[in-house]
Amino acid sequence: MSKVDLDKLVAQFREAVLSTHSSHGDDTAVVSAGQLGAVMRWLKGAGFDYLVDLTAVDRLGQEPRFEVVYHLRSMSSGSRLRIKVPAHQVEDGPAPEVPSIVQIWPVANWLEREVWDMFGIKFTGHPDLRRILLYEEFIGYPLRKDYPKEKRQPLIRRDYTME
Amino acid sequence: MANPTHESAAAGPRQVVFGMPTPDEIVTERSHELRQRLHKFPEGEALEDDDIELPTEPMTVNMGPSHPAMHGTVRIVLTLDGETVKDTDVQVGYLHRCFEKEAESATWTQVFPYTDRLNYVSPLLNNVGFAMAVEKLLGVEKLVPERAQYIRVIVGEISRITDHLTCLGAASAELGALTVFFWMIKAREWIWELLEELTGARLTHSYVRIGGVQADLTENFSARLLDTLKRVREALADAESALIKNRIFRDRMDGIATISAEDAIAWGWTGPCLRSTGVPYDVRKDHPYLVYDRFDFDVPVGSVGDNFDRYAVRLEEIRQSMRILEQALQQIQPGPVLIDDPRIALPPKREVYNTIEGMIGHFKQIVDGIRVPPGEVYSYSEGGNGELGFYIVSDGTGRPYRCHVRAPSFINTQVLAKLIHGAGVADIIPTFGMINMIGGECDR
Numbered sequence: 001m002s003k004v005d006l007d008k009l010v011a012q013f014r015e016a017v018l019s020t021h022s023s024h025g026d027d028t029a030v031v032s033a034g035q036l037g038a039v040m041r042w043l044k045g046a047g048f049d050y051l052v053d054l055t056a057v058d059r060l061g062q063e064p065r066f067e068v069v070y071h072l073r074s075m076s077s078g079s080r081l082r083i084k085v086p087a088h089q090v091e092d093g094p095a096p097e098v099p100s101i102v103q104i105w106p107v108a109n110w111l112e113r114e115v116w117d118m119f120g121i122k123f124t125g126h127p128d129l130r131r132i133l134l135y136e137e138f139i140g141y142p143l144r145k146d147y148p149k150e151k152r153q154p155l156i157r158r159d160y161t162m163e
Numbered sequence: 164m165a166n167p168t169h170e171s172a173a174a175g176p177r178q179v180v181f182g183m184p185t186p187d188e189i190v191t192e193r194s195h196e197l198r199q200r201l202h203k204f205p206e207g208e209a210l211e212d213d214d215i216e217l218p219t220e221p222m223t224v225n226m227g228p229s230h231p232a233m234h235g236t237v238r239i240v241l242t243l244d245g246e247t248v249k250d251t252d253v254q255v256g257y258l259h260r261c262f263e264k265e266a267e268s269a270t271w272t273q274v275f276p277y278t279d280r281l282n283y284v285s286p287l288l289n290n291v292g293f294a295m296a297v298e299k300l301l302g303v304e305k306l307v308p309e310r311a312q313y314i315r316v317i318v319g320e321i322s323r324i325t326d327h328l329t330c331l332g333a334a335s336a337e338l339g340a341l342t343v344f345f346w347m348i349k350a351r352e353w354i355w356e357l358l359e360e361l362t363g364a365r366l367t368h369s370y371v372r373i374g375g376v377q378a379d380l381t382e383n384f385s386a387r388l389l390d391t392l393k394r395v396r397e398a399l400a401d402a403e404s405a406l407i408k409n410r411i412f413r414d415r416m417d418g419i420a421t422i423s424a425e426d427a428i429a430w431g432w433t434g435p436c437l438r439s440t441g442v443p444y445d446v447r448k449d450h451p452y453l454v455y456d457r458f459d460f461d462v463p464v465g466s467v468g469d470n471f472d473r474y475a476v477r478l479e480e481i482r483q484s485m486r487i488l489e490q491a492l493q494q495i496q497p498g499p500v501l502i503d504d505p506r507i508a509l510p511p512k513r514e515v516y517n518t519i520e521g522m523i524g525h526f527k528q529i530v531d532g533i534r535v536p537p538g539e540v541y542s543y544s545e546g547g548n549g550e551l552g553f554y555i556v557s558d559g560t561g562r563p564y565r566c567h568v569r570a571p572s573f574i575n576t577q578v579l580a581k582l583i584h585g586a587g588v589a590d591i592i593p594t595f596g597m598i599n600m601i602g603g604e605c606d607r
Binding site for chain 1 (some may be wrong): 255256259261263264265267268299300302428429430431442444449450538539540541543550552554556564565567569573574577606607
């Protein structure tokens with residue numbers, strides 16, 4: 001958990017790292033989506049061999065709208081690092097896309113499926129991008145800020161009855 | 164296995180028109196071939212089981228969502244070849260309650276009851292994890308009174324014991340050791356009685372507050388806890404003696420669902436599951452929080468990462484938790500249990516009813532919530548099943564902008580498909596039991 005790790009990352013990927021900051025003891029680097037795979041591969045080789053968590057934040061009204069957030073940990077030194085990837089959403093456009101890192105960490109499989117389920121962010125290269133907590137027939141992405149909390153979507157399949 | 168249809172039965176030597184076919188009549192073409200092939204073996208030559216290729220077709224079986232061994236509600240779609248698991252699709256989400264969406268419209272304090280329902284066999288650990296995250300964002304983690312930190316350790320370790328007791332007891336029952344289940348659940352009941360006395364609730368305690376805990380320990384809590392621990396220890400010894408040398412139990416646990424340390428790390432395992440593979444990662448030791456650096460305790464690890472290791476690690480962790488509890492009860496000193504900051508802690512009821520400042524403070528906190536400065540933190544603690552992380556984002560209002568929980572159960576359950584690949588159907592039961600998926604935490 002040191003400034004050194006961030007500096008090394010910036011030195012290695014001058015163009016991919018958009019910004020860095022540290023607050024509350026957490027180091028963060030914002031990385032462009034195109035270079036994510038290369039950055040993650042390098043970080044894994046540099047000691048951050050454990051993907052702790054993967055999630056997203058919807059910053060409705062800001063540009064870029066979505067942030068995919070990765071938390072890494074080094075099993076040898078115990079340092080931690082947060083990587084953020086901006087994901088642009090064009091108004092009424094297709095789902096924002098971020099490259100998948102399942103090939104680097106298999107644990108990302110379900111975590112990326114959850115982000116797809118809840119935020120509608122597509123992970124390109126994911127082997128099996130399906131909804132995970134909700135059902136396939138669900139319309140919309142509930143953790144987006146423009147999804148109303150009171151909206152009800154019960155799953156009623158009329159074709160189950162009397163075939 | 165294909166059942167004979169009326170047409171195929173009609174083609175055979177005997178006709179089956181009504182009722183169930185007799186075993187002689189269930190003769191497919193392929194088993195005819197097999198029988199003929201068996202007759203070709205010269206006399207005296209032993210026929211090994213492996214030489215016989217029984218004709219089978221892949222069969223799809225639903226295990227769950229409602230199944231006695233699927234505690235919680237999870238559906239496993241299995242593709243079986245005979246008794247062997249060929250393909251697995253683990254489907255979670257049946258207990259999804261939109262924890263993260265609901266948290267966004269609750270004040271920071273109102274999130275506590277929701278965290279109770281994450282891992283509902285160790286709710287206090289979730290309470291503590293969430294409180295620590297908010298305190299980290301507020302920058303007051305060092306200002307939480309020492310007594311409150313000790314109380315958090317005590318109730319947290321008690322919860323870890325109940326968590327592991329439930330896991331071990333349920334897994335034993337599923338393997339036929341119902342008596343062990345009763346012993347462990349009885350021990351859990353003694354502990355819950357104690358927690359009920361302390362927090363007012365058996366299961367959904369909501370006992371921890373931002374900046375401390377809701378109330379001080381009850382009178383005689385220390386003596387009663389020590390007495391309870393003594394009885395729990397006896398129950399544990401009974402359970403261990405009944406299982407550790409039990410042939411049936413060992414046959415179904417030893418060497419089943421083995422995973423290497425590298426794989427466990429790549430798949431994001433934490434907690435007892437990761438430690439069973441020999442990786443001594445425990446948040447309490449590696450990143451000491453609260454007052455964990457003041458206790459002398461060991462981190463038990465396994466050697467091969469099979470089901471039995473996961474069982475043994477949990478059993479030993481209960482004993483280590485008891486060691487921590489005994490030390491904490493000795494070290495704890497009298498003092499306040501809630502932070503002295505009117506912006507974070509609710510004023511005492513006496514002030515609310517008698518002073519205008521107290522009343523306004525109370526009103527503002529209940530209606531608007533605690534003002535948490537804008538920012539984001541990831542805070543982590545050792546939950547019952549592994550690293551319990553809270554990633555919270557605040558926009559400066561009294562409610563979370565985003566509250567994400569890194570649920571260890573969710574991440575541990577993902578590996579189930581890999582673990583049971585190529586195993587028998589019966590192996591799924593102990594493997595699933597030892598991953599200890601808690602539906603409320605996995606599905607959130």
